[in-house]
Amino acid sequence: MTATEAPIPDVSTSAAGNPLGFGRMLRKEDARFVRGQGHYVDDVNLHGMLHSAILRSSYAHARIVSIDTSAAEAHPKVKAVITGKTLETLNLAWMPTLSGDVVSVLATDKVRFQGQEVAYVVAEDEYAARDALELIEVEYEPLPAVVDARHALDPDAPIIRDDLEGRTDNKIYDWEAGDQAACDEVFANAEVVVAEDMIYPRVHPAPMETCGSVAHMDKVTGKLTIWTTTQAPHAHRTIYALVAGLPEQKIQVISPDIGGGFGNKVGIYPGYVLSIVGSIVTGAPVKWVEDRSENLMSTSFARDYHMHGEIAATREGKILALRVDVLADHGAFNGVAQPTKFPAGFFHIFTGSYDYPAAHCKVTAVYTNKALGGVAYACSFRITEAVYLVERMVTCLADELKMDPAELRMKNLLRPEQFPYTSPTGWEYDSGDYPRALKEAMRIAGYDELRREQAERRAAAAGPDADPAAPLMGIGLSFFTEGVGAGPRKHMDILGLGMADGCELRIHPTGKAQLRLSVQTQGQGHETTFAQIVSHVIGLPPEDIEVIHGDTDNTPFGLGTYGSRSTPVSGAAAAVAAQRIKDKARIIAAAALECSVDDLEWEHGRWFVKGDPSQGKTIAEIAMAAHSSLELPEGVEGHLDASVVYNPPNLTYPFGAYICVVDVDPQTGVVKVRRFIAVDDCGPRINPMIVEGQVHGGLADGVGMALMEVIAFDSDGNNLGGSFMDYLLPTSMECPSWELGETVTPSPHHPIGVKGVGESATVGSPPAVVNAVLDAIQVRQADMPFTPAMTWRALQGRNLRPDLAIE
Amino acid sequence: MHVNVTVNGAETGADIEARLLLVHYLRNELGLTGTHWGCDTSNCGACTVWLDGVPVKSCTTLAGMADGHEVRTVEGLEGTDLDPVQQGFVEEHGLQCGFCTPGMMMTARALLDRDPDPDEATIREAISGNLCRCTGYENIIRAVRWAATHEAAARAADQEGAGV
Ligand code: FES
Ligand code: FES
Numbered sequence: 010m011t012a013t014e015a016p017i018p019d020v021s022t023s024a025a026g027n028p029l030g031f032g033r034m035l036r037k038e039d040a041r042f043v044r045g046q047g048h049y050v051d052d053v054n055l056h057g058m059l060h061s062a063i064l065r066s067s068y069a070h071a072r073i074v075s076i077d078t079s080a081a082e083a084h085p086k087v088k089a090v091i092t093g094k095t096l097e098t099l100n101l102a103w104m105p106t107l108s109g110d111v112v113s114v115l116a117t118d119k120v121r122f123q124g125q126e127v128a129y130v131v132a133e134d135e136y137a138a139r140d141a142l143e144l145i146e147v148e149y150e151p152l153p154a155v156v157d158a159r160h161a162l163d164p165d166a167p168i169i170r171d172d173l174e175g176r177t178d179n180k181i182y183d184w185e186a187g188d189q190a191a192c193d194e195v196f197a198n199a200e201v202v203v204a205e206d207m208i209y210p211r212v213h214p215a216p217m218e219t220c221g222s223v224a225h226m227d228k229v230t231g232k233l234t235i236w237t238t239t240q241a242p243h244a245h246r247t248i249y250a251l252v253a254g255l256p257e258q259k260i261q262v263i264s265p266d267i268g269g270g271f272g273n274k275v276g277i278y279p280g281y282v283l284s285i286v287g288s289i290v291t292g293a294p295v296k297w298v299e300d301r302s303e304n305l306m307s308t309s310f311a312r313d314y315h316m317h318g319e320i321a322a323t324r325e326g327k328i329l330a331l332r333v334d335v336l337a338d339h340g341a342f343n344g345v346a347q348p349t350k351f352p353a354g355f356f357h358i359f360t361g362s363y364d365y366p367a368a369h370c371k372v373t374a375v376y377t378n379k380a381l382g383g384v385a386y387a388c389s390f391r392i393t394e395a396v397y398l399v400e401r402m403v404t405c406l407a408d409e410l411k412m413d414p415a416e417l418r419m420k421n422l423l424r425p426e427q428f429p430y431t432s433p434t435g436w437e438y439d440s441g442d443y444p445r446a447l448k449e450a451m452r453i454a455g456y457d458e459l460r461r462e463q464a465e466r467r468a469a470a471a472g473p474d475a476d477p478a479a480p481l482m483g484i485g486l487s488f489f490t491e492g493v494g495a496g497p498r499k500h501m502d503i504l505g506l507g508m509a510d511g512c513e514l515r516i517h518p519t520g521k522a523q524l525r526l527s528v529q530t531q532g533q534g535h536e537t538t539f540a541q542i543v544s545h546v547i548g549l550p551p552e553d554i555e556v557i558h559g560d561t562d563n564t565p566f567g568l569g570t571y572g573s574r575s576t577p578v579s580g581a582a583a584a585v586a587a588q589r590i591k592d593k594a595r596i597i598a599a600a601a602l603e604c605s606v607d608d609l610e611w612e613h614g615r616w617f618v619k620g621d622p623s624q625g626k627t628i629a630e631i632a633m634a635a636h637s638s639l640e641l642p643e644g645v646e647g648h649l650d651a652s653v654v655y656n657p658p659n660l661t662y663p664f665g666a667y668i669c670v671v672d673v674d675p676q677t678g679v680v681k682v683r684r685f686i687a688v689d690d691c692g693p694r695i696n697p698m699i700v701e702g703q704v705h706g707g708l709a710d711g712v713g714m715a716l717m718e719v720i721a722f723d724s725d726g727n728n729l730g731g732s733f734m735d736y737l738l739p740t741s742m743e744c745p746s747w748e749l750g751e752t753v754t755p756s757p758h759h760p761i762g763v764k765g766v767g768e769s770a771t772v773g774s775p776p777a778v779v780n781a782v783l784d785a786i787q788v789r790q791a792d793m794p795f796t797p798a799m800t801w802r803a804l805q806g807r808n809l810r811p812d813l814a815i816e
Numbered sequence: 817m818h819v820n821v822t823v824n825g826a827e828t829g830a831d832i833e834a835r836l837l838l839v840h841y842l843r844n845e846l847g848l849t850g851t852h853w854g855c856d857t858s859n860c861g862a863c864t865v866w867l868d869g870v871p872v873k874s875c876t877t878l879a880g881m882a883d884g885h886e887v888r889t890v891e892g893l894e895g896t897d898l899d900p901v902q903q904g905f906v907e908e909h910g911l912q913c914g915f916c917t918p919g920m921m922m923t924a925r926a927l928l929d930r931d932p933d934p935d936e937a938t939i940r941e942a943i944s945g946n947l948c949r950c951t952g953y954e955n956i957i958r959a960v961r962w963a964a965t966h967e968a969a970a971r972a973a974d975q976e977g978a979g980v
Contacts, residue, residue, distance in 0.1 A: 035906055035907065035909075036906070036909065038914070039905070039906045039911060039914075040906075041914075042911055042914030042917050043898065043902040043903075043905050043906055043911070043914075043917060043921065044850070044890070044891070044893075044894060044898075044902070045848070045849070045850015045851070045889065045890035045891050045893075045918045046850065047850075047914045047915070047917075048849075049849075049852070049915065051843075051849075051852075051853070052843075052849035054844075054847070054849075135840075136833065136835070136836075215949065216913070216915075216949055217852075217854045217860060217862055217913070217915040217916050217947065217948070217949050217950075218852070218854065218913070218915045219854070266913070266914065267913060268852070268854075268913045268914070268915030269912075269913040269915060269949045269950055271949070300856050301854065301855040301856050301857070301860075302856060531913055532911075532912030532913030532914065532915075532950045533912065534912070698909045699909065701909075701955075702909050702912055702950075702951060702955055703912075704952075705951055705952030705953075705954045705955065706912065706949070706950045706951055706952045707952075708952050709949075709951075709952035709953065732855070732856060732857045732859075733855045733857050733859035733860060733947070734857045734859060738947050738949065740943075740944045740945075740947060740953075741939075741940040741941075741943050741944050741953040741956070741957070742940055742941070742944045744952055744953050744954070746936070746954060746957075747952060747954050
């Protein structure tokens, strides 16, 4: 671990050896996980609980002629069979998506993608439920499917959403950002213009735990409790209230331990709603857990952006403008999970980390006969696609100019004195020192030495004794700017819910604390880092601070963990709550010490009388005093609690410089990632161990997307990535040993300067790997994933489309 | 059919459907939910347990195949203290969401039992049948090395003690 600037040091350590604030601390949550005592949704086992399963469409597009459930109903262990017709009577056949569209819970008229929900069975056990699915007879009338997004708007394309009144085509929206006229003018006069088409193919977050729920509707009390795999328990509660018309005070959403989310567990899936219906219908608790194929085929996919990028520059390599046309494949329903005013997410941050005045993007989104989604897989609301575009285009420009891609980047990176910087599409980057991060990555990589080695290998390969099997070495760079921690609430909402987070901190009389969060961890270690945040502000040992989350009955409202929101938004809420406690503690200490608040000075964890440090009160002593009969000044309430709703003034802007080195076997197309260097700047690191873990995971995602992961379709709309035998995740064999570095540029507007890091590496790493592969094979543009077959075809100069199994 | 399976040293038995998978026997019949399930195709390794000392994927093992045999699960790792593999995962941050962790640790424990001092490449190969979506594997490898190093130190201390 190298550091160009030391992170905030430990103030001191607690009796248990933990830092009183920031620093490496082992995770509190691990004690249960390493014993197999994590409590995930599928581990919930209630008395009398029933099990369920969903019958899914085998066609991508077909009219439902009839559904015969009689044989399934006759199965001795079956308790209920539910179809779209049943749901229609409850007004539940359709539900709103997070993007103002509707999606069917169970199909009534047509199926619109392979894997869509058609019927639902509740039975005594899961084997019986699945047996009964086999007994349901569905007669379909197959329809032509729209599989290739590029043909979705053809005049003769079948209309997918004929359920929407007045629909005559498959267009969802046209949207643009930037000044087109100004941008076009720069292009018209530019010395150099490079244009490329590229696909960021459809991929899937595929957390190791699939999605599921256990619903229990208590008939007597009318209370619905639902244990569910959700990254946003409070938003789910409100949506259940709106969809099902249930009184919100009687809905408890519990998000217990979650086996990874990555965006897959933001939305509400039909299965969750069906488990509720199942419980209402049978009067028993009902569990629904999807299998892996269902997860890959029907839950939120990610990306699927078809991009045409153009970059303009001077011959000396000064970038002047960037423009892009995007065709966005949203699947059969517009179900992306992003702030309402941003139909293409934050894609228009695509100008990236460079200094140029002109930019324009146009996004056209279309329906196709595929599963819905688009915003998922740690994408920071489509910044992944944006970073991919700009980092590929800058690399293509370097190729055109015959300039080293590091030199070209260095020449164009924003300079530290330009911050806060307003981008051509209106983002206000809060802070950064970009050249420092790139230099640090190049230093760790030994960049010049790598280029020398590459030149030698290329010379040898061109020489008379060339070995045809000698690996081709490639070096790829990427520099990313992230924007994370949505709101502010005035600009950002999901389904009308402003993106602000609540938080409550209570200091008990004995000086032990409970912190209640609206966000929920899916592995990020909230139980540890949030205790450290509070410790950092008021000096209580982190082991004395219990973090409570994932249960809407016991935590304040907030929008949830996605878009790297937890630390920037809820982390700020926790810090502000702790600060309020500290301020109130001062008043109480003054009362107890019979002095004025102005006479008091703070040292970590204690207020004391200026000039007489022996006269003081620790937070624990003050907590007891706050609950005692001590007389408090007029207007000061007893107890030591604080409740905060934090509305972020802006996003935070983490950034980083990544370098990837690959070796490609020219005879088989196999890509081996030799090294990966990642320098991240996420502001001060609350727990460096956890930050590094987050980065490691994201880098593996980048290797996965660049080399292995894709959900492709055949011309009938059959999903070709519906299992882990077809949808390949990186294993320990594909991942190198990651080499990390850091710089620290605090966010000026966050109470403790931190920026969020959960998605940085997933956003930043794919272009570094792709740039390295293309550098190795000396091809300017081909599309990921670079499986051996794709790489080999690219080497032959015959690129394949990765998203379709047709040429 | 009826099966008798020794699980973590304890006798267990139940009347089951012949098609019942071992993972469901452990989770549903015995309530040992530390063994997870993450795919339908033997790819992810979240369900890894030992059958007669050898790691197997319990999602593709029938409970009937374990009849009369010994199974060890994550719940059987801890002795008086945490197993060094468990401690290593804590010390080196070898887990995030924890979903892959039980299977990963069962694989790692088996590796260390047959090779107490594996190098990085050996560890990578050994755990290549266990997917993790959170950690990028780096800290899992460090966790296994932590366990190897600490076990070696403990063995050395034991021998020294025995020699005195
Ligand atoms: S559950 Fe995936 S290998 Fe067994
Ligand atoms: S820790 Fe989450 S899958 Fe490995």
